[in-house]
Amino acid sequence: MKLLVVLLFLVQVIRVYSWSPTNSYKPGKVDCPDGDLVRTADSLSDEETKWLKGRQDVLKGNLIDFLLKSNMSDFDAEDFVNNAKRIPTIGVAFSGGGYRAMLCGAGQLSALDNRTDGGSEKGLGGLLQASTYLAGLSGGSWLVGTIAMNNFTSVQDIMDGNRIWKLKHGMLDPGGWNVINDAEYYDDISDDIQSKKDAGFELSLTDTWGRALSYQLYSNYSNAASGLTWSTLQEADVFKNYEMPFPLVVADGRAPYETIISGNSTIMEINPFEMGSWDPSIYSFMKVKYLGTNVKDGKSNGTCVAGYDNAGFIVGSSSTLFNQFVLQINTTSIPSFLKSVFKDILGHFSKENDDIALYQANPFKDVSTGDNKEIKDSDSLYVVDGGEDGQNIPLYPLLQPERHVDVVFAYDNSADTEFSWPDGTSLMKSYERQGQGQGNGTVFPYVPDNATFINLNLTAKPTFFGCDAKNLTSLFDNHSSKNQSYSAYDVPLVVYTANRPFSYESNISTFKLSYEDAERNQIIKNGFETASRLNRTADEEDDFRACVGCAIIRREQERNGQEQSDQCKACFKKYCWDGKLDTSDTPGVNFTQNGLTSGPQNNGVKTSEARALLEKEGILKMLGYSAFVALTFVFSF
Ligand SMILES: *[C@@H]1O[C@H](CO)[C@@H](O)[C@H](O)[C@H]1NC(C)=O
Ligand SMILES: *[C@@H]1O[C@H](CO)[C@@H](O)[C@H](O)[C@H]1NC(C)=O
Ligand SMILES: *[C@@H]1O[C@H](CO)[C@@H](O)[C@H](O)[C@H]1NC(C)=O
Numbered sequence: 001m002k003l004l005v006v007l008l009f010l011v012q013v014i015r016v017y018s019w020s021p022t023n024s025y026k027p028g029k030v031d032c033p034d035g036d037l038v039r040t041a042d043s044l045s046d047e048e049t050k051w052l053k054g055r056q057d058v059l060k061g062n063l064i065d066f067l068l069k070s071n072m073s074d075f076d077a078e079d080f081v082n083n084a085k086r087i088p089t090i091g092v093a094f095s096g097g098g099y100r101a102m103l104c105g106a107g108q109l110s111a112l113d114n115r116t117d118g119g120s121e122k123g124l125g126g127l128l129q130a131s132t133y134l135a136g137l138s139g140g141s142w143l144v145g146t147i148a149m150n151n152f153t154s155v156q157d158i159m160d161g162n163r164i165w166k167l168k169h170g171m172l173d174p175g176g177w178n179v180i181n182d183a184e185y186y187d188d189i190s191d192d193i194q195s196k197k198d199a200g201f202e203l204s205l206t207d208t209w210g211r212a213l214s215y216q217l218y219s220n221y222s223n224a225a226s227g228l229t230w231s232t233l234q235e236a237d238v239f240k241n242y243e244m245p246f247p248l249v250v251a252d253g254r255a256p257y258e259t260i261i262s263g264n265s266t267i268m269e270i271n272p273f274e275m276g277s278w279d280p281s282i283y284s285f286m287k288v289k290y291l292g293t294n295v296k297d298g299k300s301n302g303t304c305v306a307g308y309d310n311a312g313f314i315v316g317s318s319s320t321l322f323n324q325f326v327l328q329i330n331t332t333s334i335p336s337f338l339k340s341v342f343k344d345i346l347g348h349f350s351k352e353n354d355d356i357a358l359y360q361a362n363p364f365k366d367v368s369t370g371d372n373k374e375i376k377d378s379d380s381l382y383v384v385d386g387g388e389d390g391q392n393i394p395l396y397p398l399l400q401p402e403r404h405v406d407v408v409f410a411y412d413n414s415a416d417t418e419f420s421w422p423d424g425t426s427l428m429k430s431y432e433r434q435g436q437g438q439g440n441g442t443v444f445p446y447v448p449d450n451a452t453f454i455n456l457n458l459t460a461k462p463t464f465f466g467c468d469a470k471n472l473t474s475l476f477d478n479h480s481s482k483n484q485s486y487s488a489y490d491v492p493l494v495v496y497t498a499n500r501p502f503s504y505e506s507n508i509s510t511f512k513l514s515y516e517d518a519e520r521n522q523i524i525k526n527g528f529e530t531a532s533r534l535n536r537t538a539d540e541e542d543d544f545r546a547c548v549g550c551a552i553i554r555r556e557q558e559r560n561g562q563e564q565s566d567q568c569k570a571c572f573k574k575y576c577w578d579g580k581l582d583t584s585d586t587p588g589v590n591f592t593q594n595g596l597t598s599g600p601q602n603n604g605v606k607t608s609e610a611r612a613l614l615e616k617e618g619i620l621k622m623l624g625y626s627a628f629v630a631l632t633f634v635f636s637f
């Protein structure tokens with residue numbers, strides 16, 4: 001019996017790809033590849049271009065399948081896709097917001113996946129299979145990281161008893177209250193980060209955070225994937241076969257002490273091949289596999305490092321806000337002697353690095369292209385949570401003209417309102433960025449202010465923005481865009497879907513870090529319902545899937561001067577924002593259980609109360625956490 005259990009365990013522990021050269025968290029020296037490690041961001045990488053070609057061949061059939069199952073009238077899916085000048089490129093993006101965002105996002109993603117039970121019949125199943133890009137930020141990056149690094153697993157598989165996302169005990173005590181188990185856990189994490197330090201790399205809180213996250217996201221791997229790197233995706237069958245979309249993780253670049261807003265942040269993306277930014281401040285990409293290597297203007301000294309791009313560290317870098325969780329310890333009522341222990345430990349870090357993921361060495365040292373002197377001069381690169389500039393949905397990589405994205409499905413699980421519901425703020429922030437230097441000529445459709453989002457029920461059902469490309473030409477007026485071939489027809493239509501309660505009050509505090517399986521599954525189910533118009537029962541006529549089809553084909557139709565079908569016209573009337581505004585103050589919103597309507601009341605937990613709740617509920621865990629952090633850092637310094 002015991003043997004069987006061990007065998008089963010071994011089968012479950014998958015080891016798919018080659019890992020870090022040391023097969024552990026510690027980066028190691030490797031031979032350098034030919035050529036520079038860094039390139040200018042004036043095009044896609046050759047690797048991505050090549051991959052896209054392969055994906056498109058797979059996509060074509062999947063897109064036809066999806067459209068055929070969408071019951072669109074007066075439309076020949078096969079003819080359209082086979083004769084398209086540009087086959088529609090679909091991007092899907094998941095916002096940040098901690099575990100709430102990961103789980104709501106998981107439900108929304110499952111509604112797009114034909115591997116979900118009922119996914120095709122009740123949802124938009126097959127859309128994921130027809131997508132080119134899958135982007136995640138912070139909590140959304142935990143979702144994307146989980147799916148991508150676990151052999152493109154499905155949310156259905158995870159719910160059906162996979163060992164992933166066992167969130168019951170949170171990060172603090174994954175072994176439950178089993179002290180020995182937890183002690184091992186703290187010990188292992190401590191050893192891992194110590195080994196990186198011993199190898200000569202400076203640490204930041206994100207090293208600890210990323211390792212802790214890995215125990216929940218990559219728990220299928222032995223040692224919680226301590227040696228699993230982001231770049232191993234390049235060798236994963238599901239990626240090489242073009243079975244999965246191209247995963248993108250978004251974080252922000254920021255100098256210590258600096259405040260960033262949407263207009264001046266440096267948006268970094270990490271994809272299976274590269275890490276870097278399209279923004280003028282850096283305007284370069286580094287081969288992600290060789291992060292940690294000393295480079296000057298893109299050139300190594302002949303010795304390269306690999307294994308730095310640890311898969312937990314990458315998603316940890318996108319979610320550094322949670323370093324703050326560690327630091328909030330003194331706002332809780334823990335005994336003061338522990339607070340002072342804490343202060344002592346954190347004293348090892350300079351204050352400006354609290355919410356920073358430190359990348360040493362700086363891949364963009366002395367790059368000739370970037371115009372941000374502080375970044376270029378620094379020996380380390382500082383990366384922070386992708387949502388710190390207010391753009392909580394990872395849209396920027398999908399707006400880059402080089403990527404030719406036609407439609408973006410943007411899932412917003414932010415906590416904007418007092419009661420932790422989204423109100424479109426993240427779209428506003430992305431809109432505001434254009435026309436400013438760091439926007440570098442990219443265009444984003446018109447969106448209204450956050451009051452309008454609530455007042456006009458734009459978060460009550462999926463809302464389409466930028467439905468009419470012709471109306472976007474005015475956005476090009478103020479632009480210094482030198483790219484003549486970039487026009488309004490290259491600006492994606494945005495299908496925006498906000499978190500909403502259908503069968504579950506999913507406006508949970510960002511800081512809640514542990515979930516029972518039952519609650520986890522209810523949030524996922526609610527996410528499915530949010531993304532599918534309550535399993536396509538919300539409308540008298542089941543036309544939502546057809547309307548999504550209309551959004552997908554829109555830009556290609558516009559480019560070719562093709563008229564929409566009557567069905568699509570009706571869809572656009574129903575789902576497109578029509579430009580109306582209602583900026584009046586609303587007293588607050590109570591979304592009723594079926595999510596479709598809204599009234600004057602509030603519900604859920606106020607963000608301002610979330611912290612108090614955290615204190616009340618989380619106090620024991622915080623105590624555990626302080627011990628954890630204490631152990632880890634005492635061991636490392
Ligand atoms: C990855 O998933 C595919 C199914 O999509 C399966 O055929 C394959 O065996 C899996 N690979 C590993 C290493 O688990
Ligand atoms: C999902 O869609 C893909 C591509 O269209 C197809 O190959 C696969 O068989 C489908 N899976 C299910 C379970 O329907
Ligand atoms: C397909 O659409 C037609 C008309 O738009 C409708 O009568 C029919 O019920 C739909 N079929 C399905 C399976 O949704």
Ligand SMILES: *[C@@H]1O[C@H](CO)[C@@H](O)[C@H](O)[C@H]1NC(C)=O
Nearest residue numbers: 117118119122525528529535
């Ligand atoms: C909607 O469909 C999903 C996926 O099949 C299912 O889990 C959920 O229970 C359904 N919701 C309702 C209200 O029927």
Ligand SMILES: *[C@@H]1O[C@H](CO)[C@@H](O)[C@H](O)[C@H]1NC(C)=O
Nearest residue numbers: 255258259260261263264265
């Ligand atoms: C960004 O803008 C904020 C607010 O105006 C300012 O405090 C900050 O210094 C700016 N940062 C950079 C990098 O320009």
Ligand SMILES: *[C@@H]1O[C@H](CO)[C@@H](O)[C@H](O)[C@H]1NC(C)=O
Nearest residue numbers: 292293294301302303304305
């Ligand atoms: C060259 O770079 C490697 C890391 O990329 C570093 O370990 C090594 O010390 C550097 N050598 C010199 C002579 O600077």
Ligand SMILES: *[C@@H]1O[C@H](CO)[C@@H](O)[C@H](O)[C@H]1NC(C)=O
Nearest residue numbers: 327328329330331332342343
């Ligand atoms: C927590 O501690 C830091 C540094 O010790 C201090 O600056 C901050 O004000 C404290 N916060 C609270 C709420 O006590």
Ligand SMILES: *[C@@H]1O[C@H](CO)[C@@H](O)[C@H](O)[C@H]1NC(C)=O
Nearest residue numbers: 417423425450451454585586
């Ligand atoms: C809109 O955002 C502003 C700034 O964050 C906030 O003060 C205001 O309460 C928000 N309005 C609504 C209706 O959510």
Ligand SMILES: *[C@@H]1O[C@H](CO)[C@@H](O)[C@H](O)[C@H]1NC(C)=O
Nearest residue numbers: 446466471472474577578579
């Ligand atoms: C159309 O463009 C105008 C500016 O020319 C803008 O104010 C309006 O919001 C746009 N309408 C839509 C629906 O995007």
Ligand SMILES: *[C@@H]1O[C@H](CO)[C@@H](O)[C@H](O)[C@H]1NC(C)=O
Nearest residue numbers: 455456457460596597598599
């Ligand atoms: C928004 O929804 C509420 C509740 O269903 C409804 O009373 C109101 O008329 C709607 N507002 C608009 C502009 O559609």
Ligand SMILES: *[C@@H]1O[C@H](CO)[C@@H](O)[C@H](O)[C@H]1NC(C)=O
Nearest residue numbers: 590591592593601602603604
């Ligand atoms: C919000 O609406 C629901 C359903 O109508 C109701 O049960 C609940 O009491 C309301 N919450 C508050 C705080 O009014």
Ligand SMILES: CC(=O)N[C@H]1CO[C@H](CO)[C@@H](O)[C@@H]1O
Nearest residue numbers: 280283440441480481482483
């Ligand atoms: C379209 C556009 O403005 N592109 C600019 C982006 O930033 C780089 C670096 O500053 C410029 O060289 C491009 O012209």
